[in-house]
Structure formats: C-alpha cells, structure tokens
Amino acid sequence: MASVSLLAGCAATLSTRVTSYQQWPAGVQGQTYEFVPSTARANNLEYDSFADMLRAAIGPTGLVEATSGKRARFDVSFTYENPLVQSWTQQYVDPPFYNGFGPYNRGWAGGMYFGPSVAYVPVQYYKNTLSVSIKDRDRHGAEVYRSSAVNMSGSDNLPAIMPYLARAVFEGFPGNNGQVRVIRYEINPR
Template identity: 35%
Template structure:
C-alpha cells in the first residue's frame, strides 16, 4: 500500500499563539527617547516649577501624578522644587498621551503533512499497527498572508524653559520625548518608565534617539537594563 499523506495543521496558527504567549510574559518595558538641549552650565541647584494647568482640567489629578514622576527625576538630578510663592528659574511642561496604531506585515504559511505508515506483519504472526509519522519532505510553502497587529503608542514629552535674567521670555533649554510602542498597556502604568527614560543620562546628546529598557519586575525605579543608540534600521516607524 502506498503511504497516504494528509494535511494535519497549519504552522501560522501555532506561531501566532506562541508569539501571543511570549508577548504576555514580557518582563521588560522598551522605550525610545530623543533629547534636545542647550543646558546652562550654572543650572546646578536651580529651582523649578510646573506650568499652571488650565482651569477646569478634567484630568487634573492625573496630570499632577505625571508631574510628580518628573519632579522626582529633577530632584534626583539636584534641582529643587520651588517653594510656594517663589519664582522658579525653570518652568517645566509635561504632556502625556496615548493612542493606538495598526501595523500590517506578511507572514509565510506552511502546510505540514504527515505520512501514514500502514499496519504490517511482524515476527511470529504479530501485527504491527499503523501510525502517523512526520513527512521527510517537510512543510510545503503555501504563500504569504497579511497579519494585522494593534500597537499601543504612549508618549511623554517634557520641556524646560529657563527664565534668564533680562530675557524677554523664558528660553527652552531641554526638550525630551519618550515613546513606548508595543502591547496594550495602561498609560498611567507606563509614565513612570517614560519619565525615567526622558532623564536618563541627562541632558543627553542632541538629536540622538536611544532605546532604553527597564525590568518591570524591578519597578520603574530600577536602573535601565540596556541602553542602545537607535539607527534608521531599528527606529520606531
């Protein structure tokens, strides 16, 4: 009897399932941060305050929480929060936002066949039962299919302006944008990591985008697990 080949399963379903499982087990937060600065040499010990919120802001408490994360980073760098009624040297603006985008890619599909080995006679009149065995030829390429994935995009933008003496208006001396793009996460859970990324290696190199990873098990206060300069080939698009 000739071997019988039959389709048993499609690999993409297994691959997608494995990817989802691994994604759910992720233990790091990956961010990309870009800084621009004209940081003054005499800024050590300077005071700072946050820009006043608009009246009737429906997210006043949420905004205050994000500003607190930034405050902790600035104080860690040696700056001081201005006392009530004190005119701060640096005015700080914090803007956190979240959105979603869909990315599409082509994924190869393979049909994996198995071969049925029929029953046959064994020694002493016994019968060896039939069984399924992997096809020695391997999976057959069927083509590509488009796969869509929804990504969470969370951003934290921080801008600092210096109230220089005799200046007509405060001058921007530090601008940072930290971005998370990946699985669905709540914005409030990500902002602590984005704040850490924004001030990592402060004030940073002008115009350089870096990938900064944090260990979620260690919390947002843990040191980055890795810092990698971003090139056009690995930048978020």
C-alpha cells in the first residue's frame, strides 16, 4: 500500500501509483488547453484550487493555457476523491494466544517453540485519487491522454497531497501507453 511515512528527523516520502494511457499527437508543443469542469464542479472553490495545482504540473508538458475567449485545442478535465476505505492486514498477536486448553506464551515449551500468533485486523485509510483526461478538439474530441494517481494515507488531508498527485499524473509525460508506475516524492517535515 502506498503511503506517507513519517520518520523522525528524516524527510517523509509520499508514494503514488500512477496509471497512464495515451495517444498523444506529435508536434503540439505550445498548443493551448482549457479546463472543462463538470456542472457539479463549476464555480467550486476547492475545484479551482486544485485546477491551479494542475496548471503548475501541466506547464512542463509544453501546453499553454488558452486566454479567456480564445479557442483551445485541448480540453482538460479532472476528478478527485478521497474516500475512507477499509482493508485487512496481518498483525502479530502478543500476549499469548489461547488454543482451548490454556494460554501459550512465545518461546520454548516442552521441546516446542511457540511463535507469536497472527491475526487479521481491519485498517482504515484514505484513498486519495486524481484522474485527468485530455481530449483533442482537432480529433473531434478524442481522448488523447488519461492518467490517474492514487495515494493511500492515514490522514484526511487531500489538499496537502493534491500537488503531489498533480505532479505525478504528468511525470514523464506522455509516457508509455498503459504504463503503471510508482512515483515517490520527498516531503520536508514541518
């Protein structure tokens, strides 16, 4: 599971799993794009803030945001979410386990070694997801790029994680079609 791991005195690492698909046209350096929000996201301050983060991440691709009132070649849309999900993980159980006759401690007993028991315990985490789609108006609105970045976190802090998700979806742009990769970023502790 990708996560933010905090180490005392060290930089933390944020990991994202990125999946990208592309049929990126050649020779589009300097072409323009515009954000196309869904009806539910129009005039939404959170969406606008995340769009600003995407603008910064799109810059290195060579695309330029269209000025107001000008026709853009590419439509950029994005969705995001961070639901609380539950999974199961193995955990060593200590103190002793009970086998029906009595508790056994770890260690040697009567010529047999009893190690710690393993139990499955529920774990909850936030699944932070950003999905970006770019459509080419010159190709009748055909999708030419789709990328999703996913990060698992123990805290509900999507605004702090979003800049890294935005960078991740454009890391190595446009990349190989169908490529899945893990991208890690160092985060300085505050």
